[in-house]
Amino acid sequence: MSPVRRELAPDARVFDLHAERERAADPALLERGGRNARTLLKDGPLRVMLVVVGPGGTVAEHAADGPTTLQPLEGRISVTALAGEHELGPGELLSLGPGVTHSVTSGAGATFLLTIALPVPADAGT
Secondary structure (H helix, E strand, C coil): CCCCCCCCCCCCCCCCHHHHHHHHCCHHHHHHHCEEEEEEEEECCEEEEEEEECCCEEEEEECCCCCEEEEEEEECEEEEECCEEEEECCCCCEEECCCCCEEEEECCCEEEEEEEECCCCCCCCC
């Protein structure tokens, strides 16, 4: 994922997901790594990323510290988590609890939104 930090309007921002997908679907990056992602929102504990997985691409097994959702926008993804496989397409949403190890594959390629709500440290308000 790109380390680019995008300044956001404080209360509202509209994202053109088609344009973001076009930027993320760079053929050279997809061929080299099988996937690419763009961070759309990084605000406090909230992270929203648009992920493009090329045909046969994989997001290696990993876990996030907070609750996570995966929502396909185009194509189908297969998410392996908790000793099971979850096949998802547009109109479906998978929710994973904090620390759940998972991986993502796509046979024909797909685009999905990944949302993570990171835990807020107990001393964050002090």
